[in-house]
Amino acid sequence: MDDKVIEQIKKLEEKYEVMGQDLSSYLDGLLYADYLTYWDYIHLDTLMSLQTPKTGLKDEMVFIVYHQHTELFFKLILWEIDQITNAEKLTEQFFLERLTRINRYFELLEHSFSVMVEGMEREQFLKFRMSLLPSSGFQSAQYRWIELCSTDLFNLTAINLRANLNPEDSVEKLLDAIYWKQGATELASGKKTLTLKQFEEKYGQSFIHRALAFKGNNLWQIYKSLFDGVKKDETIIDALKRYDLLANVYWPLAHYKSAVKYLQRDPVDIAATGGTNWQKYLPPRFQKVIFFPELWSEAERQEWGKGWVMKEVVRGKDPDK
16 A cells, blocks of 8 residues: 555544544445535535526526625625634734635625626516515625624714714614614605514624624724734735725625616606615715724715715716716
8 A cells, every 4th residue: 555545544543533533434434425526515406496586587587696696705705704803813914815805705796796787687677676575685684794793883883873872882772873774764754664674683683793792803903903003014904995995885886886777767766675775875975884994094084985986877977966
């Protein structure tokens, strides 16, 4: 037998001996196990069965697949964040590498949004969307978890409510003032939409749990405690600012462009499926959600998102008109 194989068997024996396990039994399992196939490994048949359109309109498949694709990349982003926050001895290199991965995922998501913006017939969308009530992409819990893991909860509160809030307020009070709740109000009455009520019932406790868990262990707090002021940390600062733009300007703006194409109609805009106020909720300049405000100048914070909206959506026109 090859010496290398013998050495590997010895290492396996040591590994299982430490755990009080018998290597021979595991070798028997390996002997009788079937060969792994690609389709079994990624559960291809199951994956392909998860697209269940509610109508016969063909472009609904595009809508479903793209949203599933989005949630898978949100899962990867959370996977990278958890690696950072759970690292026993977090190094500058590890922090930067994982942050770079997160940015890469968001870049892919932003650029791929053309699948939605350009890839569906407006007439089909306006028909099949009515079968989706009251569900909405607003109800993506993973995206809310990403926000809660990235910054202090106070930075996620509605800009018009912050004057009456304090960063040291309870998690429950700050969550009650979180910015996205204002986007899930009925356009006429201002009451909570069914979309929001369902969302809170399903995920409300998970938001509280995650907000508490990451209160002192989010990406911003980790940066401040370990890397703020470290020499040559400009690369990290650049990566954090890039993340801020991708998550809080480019990604919402991609949604806004889609909403403008499919839902804007003179003289009255078409409401979103969940009744969410997309005209006020999606534009970054209205929310001014910034994960790392201390990294930006006062002028940059005041003009947050405005330049991108003017360039990408209204093409030089006043976005307030």
